[in-house]
Amino acid sequence: xxxxxxxxxxxxxxxxxxxxxxxxxxxxxxxxxxxxxxxxxxxxxxxxxxxxxxxxxxxxxxxxxxxxxxxxxxxxxxxxxxxxxxxxxxxxxxxxxxxxxxxxxxxxxxxxxxxxxxxxxxxxxxxxxxxxxxxxxxxxxxxxxxxxxxxxxxxxxxxxxxxxxxxxxxxxxxxxxxxxxxxxxxxxxxxxxxxxxxxxxxxxxxxxxxxxxxxxxxxxxxxxxxxxxxxxxxxxxxxxxxxxxxxxxxxxxxxxxxxxxxxxxxxxxxxxxxxxxxxxxxxxxxxxxxxxxxxxxxxxxxxxxxxxxxxxxxx
Ligand SMILES: C[S@@+](CC[C@H](N)C(=O)[O-])C[C@H]1O[C@@H](n2cnc3c(N)ncnc32)[C@H](O)[C@@H]1O
Numbered sequence: 504x505x506x507x508x509x510x511x512x513x514x515x516x517x518x519x520x521x522x523x524x525x526x527x528x529x530x531x532x533x534x535x536x537x538x539x540x541x542x543x544x545x546x547x548x549x550x551x552x553x554x555x556x557x558x559x560x561x562x563x564x565x566x567x568x569x570x571x572x573x574x575x576x577x578x579x580x581x582x583x584x585x586x587x588x589x590x591x592x593x594x595x596x597x598x599x600x601x602x603x604x605x606x607x608x609x610x611x612x613x614x615x616x617x618x619x620x621x622x623x624x625x626x627x628x629x630x631x632x633x634x635x636x637x638x639x640x641x642x643x644x645x646x647x648x649x650x651x652x653x654x655x656x657x658x659x660x661x662x663x664x665x666x667x668x669x670x671x672x673x674x675x676x677x678x679x680x681x682x683x684x685x686x687x688x689x690x691x692x693x694x695x696x697x698x699x700x701x702x703x704x705x706x707x708x709x710x711x712x713x714x715x716x717x718x719x720x721x722x723x724x725x726x727x728x729x730x731x732x733x734x735x736x737x738x739x740x741x742x743x744x745x746x747x748x749x750x751x752x753x754x755x756x757x758x759x760x761x762x763x764x765x766x767x768x769x770x771x772x773x774x775x776x777x778x779x780x781x782x783x784x785x786x787x788x789x790x791x792x793x794x795x796x797x798x799x800x801x802x803x804x805x806x807x808x809x810x811x812x813x814x815x816x817x818x
């Protein structure tokens with residue numbers, strides 16, 4: 504076992520040893536997980552991607568006008584599909600293009616950076632294969648008059664409230680006064696719409712959830728039997744979050760050799776694999792301003808399903 508492997512699995516040991524077992528959502532994203540996420544984005548039930556894409560199509564030009572020439576750091580960039588809408592707006596405005604995608608999935612990051620270089624030959628790219636925090640600490644000096652950190656796709660909803668506050672503070676400390684933060688957020692809405700988005704008829708979300716166990720098996724020499732777990736997703740209306748679990752269908756013992764970890768499951772025990780918090784624009788605006796991130800403009804769809812907030816770092 505290398506120190507690196509053990510270091511990278513400490514969160515797995517902590518999560519699976521806790522009374523409420525949990526795993527960090529970053530373990531969804533091996534190559535297959537990234538591909539399954541792309542399929543989720545196309546599902547009829549999964550309104551967030553469609554809705555945020557439509558908002559970006561309508562307002563990216565306005566965002567570019569507000570920020571002026573600006574380099575874009577994107578956290579959790581994935582396939583950079585939505586980012587292209589923003590990049591096109593900056594290109595159409597005649598601004599130089601500089602894009603700094605950050606993603607924990609290095610295969611997805613490399614593939615999309617290579618495609619982007621072909622599509623935008625004049626663009627400079629600085630890709631960082633990392634989790635968010637180390638990447639924010641490792642950003643190169645700014646080369647354009649402003650910088651915008653984009654965190655779209657409502658990925659912020661995967662952070663627990665305390666993690667979210669620490670994350671916003673980190674963003675604020677990384678930005679210089681006058682720089683921008685673009686935040687995409689899934690908004691509170693009817694439970695039936697939310698629950699069907701995470702329980703699609705084709706079972707793609709279930710496959711995505713279960714794939715996390717396959718990823719752990721490969722990374723840490725585990726023996727999770729995927730047939731012994733089921734995907735469960737429901738809305739917790741008190742906490743205003745979708746909770747996604749892997750439920751044990753039987754009493755079983757799982758071993759992760761690399762981590763020297765043995766985990767016992769009773770039938771019905773659940774691993775919390777993801778929360779997806781649903782926000783109110785007012786609450787998040789208050790939270791942003793407490794981190795010196797002033798809301799410049801809010802863009803939404805007509806049904807107020809999704810919000811895109813452009814913020815500026817205040818002194
Ligand atoms: C929900 S997807 C969103 C992708 C894209 N931004 C979008 O809006 O469609 C989350 C992305 O963040 C990446 N990711 C998840 N946790 C991460 C972490 N802790 N650090 C860096 N990237 C992470 C995943 O690999 C994935 O590409």
